[in-house]
Amino acid sequence: ETGVTQTPRHLVMGMTNKKSLKCEQHLGHNAMYWYKQSAKKPLELMFVYSLEERVENNSVPSRFSPECPNSSHLFLHLHTLQPEDSALYLCASSQEVGQGAGELFFGEGSRLTVL
Amino acid sequence: EDKVVQSPLSLVVHEGDTVTLNCSYEVTNFRSLLWYKQEKKAPTFLFMLTSSGIEKKSGRLSSILDKKELFSILNITATQTGDSAIYLCAVEGAAGNKLTFGGGTRVLVKP
Numbered sequence: 001e002t003g004v005t006q007t008p009r010h011l012v013m014g015m016t017n018k019k020s021l022k023c024e025q026h027l028g029h030n031a032m033y034w035y036k037q038s039a040k041k042p043l044e045l046m047f048v049y050s051l052e053e054r055v056e057n058n059s060v061p062s063r064f065s066p067e068c069p070n071s072s073h074l075f076l077h078l079h080t081l082q083p084e085d086s087a088l089y090l091c092a093s094s095q096e097v098g099q100g101a102g103e104l105f106f107g108e109g110s111r112l113t114v115l
Numbered sequence: 116e117d118k119v120v121q122s123p124l125s126l127v128v129h130e131g132d133t134v135t136l137n138c139s140y141e142v143t144n145f146r147s148l149l150w151y152k153q154e155k156k157a158p159t160f161l162f163m164l165t166s167s168g169i170e171k172k173s174g175r176l177s178s179i180l181d182k183k184e185l186f187s188i189l190n191i192t193a194t195q196t197g198d199s200a201i202y203l204c205a206v207e208g209a210a211g212n213k214l215t216f217g218g219g220t221r222v223l224v225k226p
Contacts, residue, residue, distance in 0.1 A: 043205075045214070104214065
């Protein structure tokens with residue numbers, strides 16, 4: 001248990017569906033992240049939130065829409081995805097963004113399959 | 116753009132062997148280098164290295180950083196089947212907002 005919980009663990013959706021991934025951290029951290037892990041590619045940072053404010057958006061297509069209602073919860077809203085978006089989506093948190101942000105605590109991930 | 120390259124891509128060893136994993140990097144204003152172990156889904160933190168030449172050790176795992184040559188190695192001695200995993204290297208640069216990850220090394224330890 002890392003203190004970061006993601007739901008659902010598995011999700012299959014069609015290209016016209018709308019779904020959301022949820023992440024919750026119980027560590028009292030101030031920063032939360034979405035990463036994408038595709039087969040044979042390095043972990044890619046998608047979004048960074050610090051105290052509910054988005055501080056990084058790594059040129060992610062608009063079909064991915066993050067939401068951070070408070071410092072413990074992070075969502076990734078998905079709509080009109082493409083098959084190439086199939087991947088493991090990992091949520092992570094850290095004490096702060098910036099100095100000392102190095103150690104991330106990851107959730108178990110949400111395995112997304114887009115048909 | 117920050118870049119992290121890990122080698123080898125994968126390796127297969129037998130229990131009791133010693134494994135050495137490599138991580139080389141190019142990053143603007145280096146802050147730290149981190150190693151993670153990913154067994155099934157969630158990567159778990161192993162080490163954070165910020166200074167050259169100082170070995171970090173945890174049980175059978177150890178790691179060292181060379182900031183002049185821009186690389187780090189992760190050693191696993193007396194390997195066990197439970198060491199089978201993907202080992203990820205990541206660097207934190209000036210921006211501090213993100214880690215840049217390498218592609219990982221997949222290690223399989225056979226009984």
